[in-house]
Amino acid sequence: MGLLGMAAKGPSPTRRLMPQPHLAVSSLAASVALIHCFLNTRRWLTSPSSSPRQWPPPAPQSKTKPRHESTQLAETKTRSMEEEVIKLQKCLQDKDGQLCSSTSSTEQYHHELDDLRTHLSFTQATGEAGEQLDLLQKDVQAREVTQMQLKDIVIRIETNIMDEVAKAFEIAMLRGEIRILSTHWTNKTKNLESQLKKHQRTDQELKKRVLKLEFCLWSCHPLVRSPPHLPLLLAPLLFSCCDWDIASWILNLGQNLGRSRTTMMPGTYSYFIHV
Structure with missing residues (x-):
């Protein structure tokens, strides 16, 4: 297989089956092969055994070297170049495999990173929700304490109001009793005063009668x-x-x-x- 044939040859079927991001590597391998062919042809054309005007190059003379040896040298060179190209292709394939593995690992890492980001967002959301829940629990506890205090205050006020109402009722009852007693005693005092006046009148009348009787007895x-x-x-x-x-x-x-x-x-x- 010649160098020009290798250069003109298209990408291998293994390269055709590669994913789209690895086409740059195959094109790089083709360009490397073309550069090798161009350098070899240039070296062969600029060699002293051949003139630049003759194409294809003339056959070597028998005086310097035999034809069989030159063909062997060319074949060895081509074989060495083919071996180098094969090695380069193997290296490129290895690099392609490494690149595929690295891309797969990077994709896996990207997926893992996305998962970690989602988990992190979930953990942040849960943390914020937990903090809000703690704050709400503290607020509820504070409100319960204030409600208990307000209940105690309301109960105390209700007891005070009930005591005041009971005292006011007792005071009203006492006032009514005092009014009844005052009216009763005023009536009694009026009756006693009237009786006293009657007794005074009767005493005066009795005194007058006694005096009349005494004087009548004296005169008799x-x-x-x-x-x-x-x-x-x-x-x-x-x-x-x-x-x-x-x-x-x-x-x-x-x-x-x-x-x-x-x-x-x-x-x-x-x-x-x-x-």
């Missing part, structure tokens, strides 16, 4: 000596219905009556009786 028995204690008995009765001057005059009169047997004039009795 003018020769009887009057008892010495009569003016003293009549004086308190006269103090309640007469003036001080009249009462003192009655006392003096009683004392004079006790000392002498003279009788009083009828006009004096009538004066005291009508007073």
Whole structure:
């Protein structure tokens, strides 16, 4: 197989089956083969055994080297070049395999990285949700504490209100009882005052009757000596219905009556009786 044939030959079927990103490697191998062919032809054309004007190059003369040896040298060169090209193709295939494995690994790494990113986003979301849940739990606990405090305050206020209402009811009941008692005692005091006035009137009437009876008895028995204690008995009765001057005059009169047997004039009795 010649160099030009190898250069003109298209890509191998293994290269055709490669994925699209590896076409650059195959084109690079083809360009390397073409460069090798171009360099070999140029070297062969610029050699001193052949002139640049003759094409194809003339056969070598028998004087310098035999024809068989030159063909052997050319074949060995071509074989060595073919071996080098095969080695290069193998290296390129190895590089292609490494590149495929690296691309597959990179794709796998990309997938793993995407998975890690999704997991990281999920973990971040779960962390944020956990923080929000903790904050909500703290807020709920604080609200429960405030609700308990408010319940205690409301219960305390309700108890105070109930106590005040009970006290107000008791005060109203006491006021009603006090009013009833006050009306009762006012009525009783009025009754007692009226009874006292009646008793005073009856006492005054009785005193007047006693005085009338005493004076009547005195007038009926003018020769009887009057008892010495009569003016003293009549004086308190006269103090309640007469003036001080009249009462003192009655006392003096009683004392004079006790000392002498003279009788009083009828006009004096009538004066005291009508007073």
